[in-house]
Amino acid sequence: xxxxxxxxxxxxxxxxxxxxxxxxxxxxxxxxxxxxxxxxxxxxxxxxxxxxxxxxxxxxxxxxxxxxxxxxxxxxxxxxxxxxxxxxxxxxxxxxxxxxxxxxxxxxxxxxxxxxxxxxxxxxxxxxxxxxxxxx
Amino acid sequence: xxxxxxxxxxxxxxxxxxxxxxxxxxxxxxxxxxxxxxxxxxxxxxxxxxxxxxxxxxxxxxxxxxxxxxxxxxxxxxxxxxxxxxxxxxxxxxxxxxxxxxxxxxxxxxxxxxxxxxxxxxxxxxxxxxxxxxxxxxx
Numbered sequence: 001x002x003x004x005x006x007x008x009x010x011x012x013x014x015x016x017x018x019x020x021x022x023x024x025x026x027x028x029x030x031x032x033x034x035x036x037x038x039x040x041x042x043x044x045x046x047x048x049x050x051x052x053x054x055x056x057x058x059x060x061x062x063x064x065x066x067x068x069x070x071x072x073x074x075x076x077x078x079x080x081x082x083x084x085x086x087x088x089x090x091x092x093x094x095x096x097x098x099x100x101x102x103x104x105x106x107x108x109x110x111x112x113x114x115x116x117x118x119x120x121x122x123x124x125x126x127x128x129x130x131x132x133x134x135x136x
Numbered sequence: 137x138x139x140x141x142x143x144x145x146x147x148x149x150x151x152x153x154x155x156x157x158x159x160x161x162x163x164x165x166x167x168x169x170x171x172x173x174x175x176x177x178x179x180x181x182x183x184x185x186x187x188x189x190x191x192x193x194x195x196x197x198x199x200x201x202x203x204x205x206x207x208x209x210x211x212x213x214x215x216x217x218x219x220x221x222x223x224x225x226x227x228x229x230x231x232x233x234x235x236x237x238x239x240x241x242x243x244x245x246x247x248x249x250x251x252x253x254x255x256x257x258x259x260x261x262x263x264x265x266x267x268x269x270x271x272x273x274x275x
Contacts, residue, residue: 020146126226
């Protein structure tokens with residue numbers, strides 16, 4: 001039951017990526033190309049998602065606990081360290097090079113495998129390598 | 137459907153999914169973190185992570201079965217570029233603890249200082265990257 005719920009939540013997220021156009025790398029690059037032929041429409045994806053989550057979260061967090069877990073896990077850190085800064089900058093470079101970030105890349109696996117699969121395998125390798133380096 | 141309306145509806149669905157995950161499991165909907173902890177060393181709470189990822193992949197398959205035409209997915213990058221960019225995204229999101237969903241949507245909504253900084257930085261570096269490759273290199 002609880003896993004079916006998360007499965008459907010993932011599908012809802014994915015539907016949002018498809019309907020909004022976030023799943024299309026060409027459109028994402030058009031959104032990032034603010035000095036060229038700029039397509040600002042994807043700004044509405046983030047704006048509306050932030051609005052819905054920002055407002056809804058106030059109500060969700062008023063509940064004593066989530067439906068299936070003992071407590072809410074909210075990141076508490078507020079330290080801006082070199083890892084965060086360099087990681088974010090690197091992520092932006094990779095995102096800008098192809099137009100895929102992790103969510104849409106995984107959704108694209110179900111829509112147009114081939115190229116998306118190459119990207120996702122490389123992404124998983126990058127994640128794995130970084131995790132191993134961080135542990136050593 | 138007009139692009140702006142489609143983008144807004146999509147954004148509402150993404151925000152709703154993030155809310156559902158918090159309401160049901162108390163977790164932040166950050167895709168890079170959900171996925172990376174499915175890699176070794178496997179997180180003890182891998183079941184919900186895998187179910188979530190399966191849902192992301194299943195939606196386009198269901199969409200194709202029900203409605204037929206898929207939304208456009210145009211990737212102009214070459215294979216070597218896909219590999220390089222994928223690896224950099226994997227490295228960057230793991231090092232920076234998040235991507236567009238975790239930092240960009242969830243963190244920004246919560247006004248998390250780390251997420252606001254991360255989102256500003258990855259938006260800026262993505263814009264610079266696209267500007268260099270499109271405007272200067274003419275790709």
